[in-house]
Amino acid sequence: MSISDIRLAQLGGRLAELEARLASGTLEGEAFVAASRDYAELEPVARAAARVVSMRGELESLLGLEDPDPEMRALAAEEAARLKAELPEAERRLAIAMLPRDAADVRPAMLEIRAGTGGDEAALFAADLYRMYEKYAAEQGWRVEMVSANASDVGGFKEVVANVTGSGVFAKLKFESGVHRVQRVPVTESGGRIHTSAATVAVLPEPTEVDVQIEDKDLKIDIYRASGAGGQHVNTTDSAVRITHLPSGIVVTCQDERSQHKNKAKAMQVLRARLYEKMRDEAQGAEAEARKAMVGSGDRSERIRTYNFPQGRVTDHRINLTLHRLPEVLEGTGLAELVDALIAEDEAKRLAAMDG
Numbered sequence: 001m002s003i004s005d006i007r008l009a010q011l012g013g014r015l016a017e018l019e020a021r022l023a024s025g026t027l028e029g030e031a032f033v034a035a036s037r038d039y040a041e042l043e044p045v046a047r048a049a050a051r052v053v054s055m056r057g058e059l060e061s062l063l064g065l066e067d068p069d070p071e072m073r074a075l076a077a078e079e080a081a082r083l084k085a086e087l088p089e090a091e092r093r094l095a096i097a098m099l100p101r102d103a104a105d106v107r108p109a110m111l112e113i114r115a116g117t118g119g120d121e122a123a124l125f126a127a128d129l130y131r132m133y134e135k136y137a138a139e140q141g142w143r144v145e146m147v148s149a150n151a152s153d154v155g156g157f158k159e160v161v162a163n164v165t166g167s168g169v170f171a172k173l174k175f176e177s178g179v180h181r182v183q184r185v186p187v188t189e190s191g192g193r194i195h196t197s198a199a200t201v202a203v204l205p206e207p208t209e210v211d212v213q214i215e216d217k218d219l220k221i222d223i224y225r226a227s228g229a230g231g232q233h234v235n236t237t238d239s240a241v242r243i244t245h246l247p248s249g250i251v252v253t254c255q256d257e258r259s260q261h262k263n264k265a266k267a268m269q270v271l272r273a274r275l276y277e278k279m280r281d282e283a284q285g286a287e288a289e290a291r292k293a294m295v296g297s298g299d300r301s302e303r304i305r306t307y308n309f310p311q312g313r314v315t316d317h318r319i320n321l322t323l324h325r326l327p328e329v330l331e332g333t334g335l336a337e338l339v340d341a342l343i344a345e346d347e348a349k350r351l352a353a354m355d356g
Contacts, residue, residue: 015039015046041101048094055090059083096347104205104280105171110273111144111203114159115152116179118197121186123156125307126199128330129180130160133173135332136339142166147266148254161270163206170205175318175342177203177304184309194310198303206269207276214272220244223260243267250274305338314338319345
């Protein structure tokens, strides 16, 4: 991808304009927040652009050098060869930095994990996945707060929802949406046979109240008595909340808190995220085929990864990447390699699409 010097100069000018506005002291409230966000997004792009401009300028000077000293000419030729070799990679990094970004990439995310086929074993696997993301989040310096959970009798999760906050959460986790399959001998299996189970993962960008406005008249709220594990208050107080969004038919329940008001607040948080994702899907409908050509559509019905315990391997089917480091992946440390590879593949395909 060829990036003109004019376009690079425009990047520098835009960054300088934002710096001046932020330093002026005239921006307040939302205007200051918006300018700060724009600056944070543009600054790494402008830094990559400045490097490319510097390398191009230095290369041009070296190629035009007419020094009578043969040793200086040899040194100049050696340096020019180095720059020629390094410049394409610098230009590629800049092109990637300039790719259009999903506006939701900077958002926190709602992480939803549900047991699929496999009964109790699927619920145990859902719990394994939740712990994997918890540990990965800790590695990234993120914060994970459980919003709701429906525990199984064997100690796993039939369903668990969590809020993940931090820098660039959705950008890194969005390709985790889909069906995760596990192949292993269940703890309940006495014959030593390998079973295949599955859990679905959905990663939704978390919106603000401004992004999704919900009318009270569109909600049906039911209060009922909580059930399952959860302490002395279970089955003694009407604290569980079920919210139905009538226009969309989306239903959210929460019963983990003792307080009915806290359960309602958490349920509304999940409902807002699901409605925001629905709005995004509808807005991007025209781009659906293009999205499928990338790393993955994000559809939770798409089988994306297999965790094979007997062979100690994890395979991501979208990019045909297999790591023989299953324990490290489940501990969160090895997951970074998969996440980074998915992001790199997506960037490469988007670059190729733009060049084409």
